[in-house]
Amino acid sequence: MNALARAFKTDVASLTQATQQFSQIINSNKTISFDESQNFSQEVDVSTNIKGLIGVQLDVFRDNRNTVYVCARMNRRESAARYSGMIRENSAVIQRLLAAAVPAGTLDAYARLSFAYSIARVTDNFQNILEVLDPAAANRRPSYGGSSSVKNKMMECASLITIGVALSTEVAADRTLLTRAAGSFFRDLGFRINETGTGDYVLRANVRFEEIRQNVFSCRYFLDASLENKEGVSLFSFTENERKSHPNSQSEARRLAVQAAELSIKEAKFATEFDAWLNSNIE
Numbered sequence: 503m504n505a506l507a508r509a510f511k512t513d514v515a516s517l518t519q520a521t522q523q524f525s526q527i528i529n530s531n532k533t534i535s536f537d538e539s540q541n542f543s544q545e546v547d548v549s550t551n552i553k554g555l556i557g558v559q560l561d562v563f564r565d566n567r568n569t570v571y572v573c574a575r576m577n578r579r580e581s582a583a584r585y586s587g588m589i590r591e592n593s594a595v596i597q598r599l600l601a602a603a604v605p606a607g608t609l610d611a612y613a614r615l616s617f618a619y620s621i622a623r624v625t626d627n628f629q630n631i632l633e634v635l636d637p638a639a640a641n642r643r644p645s646y647g648g649s650s651s652v653k654n655k656m657m658e659c660a661s662l663i664t665i666g667v668a669l670s671t672e673v674a675a676d677r678t679l680l681t682r683a684a685g686s687f688f689r690d691l692g693f694r695i696n697e698t699g700t701g702d703y704v705l706r707a708n709v710r711f712e713e714i715r716q717n718v719f720s721c722r723y724f725l726d727a728s729l730e731n732k733e734g735v736s737l738f739s740f741t742e743n744e745r746k747s748h749p750n751s752q753s754e755a756r757r758l759a760v761q762a763a764e765l766s767i768k769e770a771k772f773a774t775e776f777d778a779w780l781n782s783n784i785e
Contacts, residue, residue, distance in 0.1 A: 557581035582635040592625040593644040607662030613780040615656035622649035660692030668699030671709040683767040719752040721759040
């Protein structure tokens with residue numbers, strides 16, 4: 503399978519990751535249709551252990567000496583037609599999202615550009631596969647100009663948006679750490695950050711910690727957050743709690759809880775739900 507994948511200058515792991523990303527994109531928004539791609543995951547023969555290549559045919563032969571021969575192959579014409587169809591469909595969706603990314607400097611515009619970028623990254627991969635199947639496709643590149651072009655538009659939009667972070671918790675050191683975590687998360691997306699709590703949008707969050715002493719030392723954190731617009735209307739809300747334990751130290755249990763809250767904001771549950779919220783609001 504890897505030998506077949508190498509013909510497309512990739513490998514099984516990369517193709518599997520690309521397929522999972524595309525499936526998540528298709529499933530994250532129910533208002534945009536991907537007719538050409540809706541059965542993408544199902545049509546890939548999972549028994550071949552190579553997700554991401556459409557039209558893989560697997561032949562297996564065992565001779566009388568019990569030697570097994572396997573041939574994994576693709577039909578160039580049929581597979582190229584399928585990839586061409588998906589690329590055309592995705593390109594049209596990307597162009598609609600780019601056109602609808604107004605007004606500039608708003609989360610609505612950013613969400614559309616972010617979604618377009620996610621689609622463009624996968625579509626670039628489809629285009630690379632297509633050009634192996636049909637070298638002439640190199641002269642028929644998608645009209646959106648590649649994912650790097652879409653990313654530049656997304657980052658330009660983000661740079662016009664300031665997000666304020668207003669975070670409260672009992673211990674000043676925790677407040678500083680978690681405020682910086684929230685700022686880091688939004689800054690990595692390209693937004694400007696104001697840690698004094700003012701901006702075009704404001705993330706208001708409260709984090710509290712509850713120490714528990716049972717058979718082991720434990721501490722549970724409670725995180726409640728809301729992203730508001732200038733009018734104070736909540737656009738996105740999030741709540742989470744999780745307990746962390748340590749066998750010997752209450753202070754270590756609390757440190758682990760603070761660390762878990764920080765991780766949630768930067769890259770775990772909070773980050774994941776925020777991304778899902780952005781995608782779910784696109785029409």
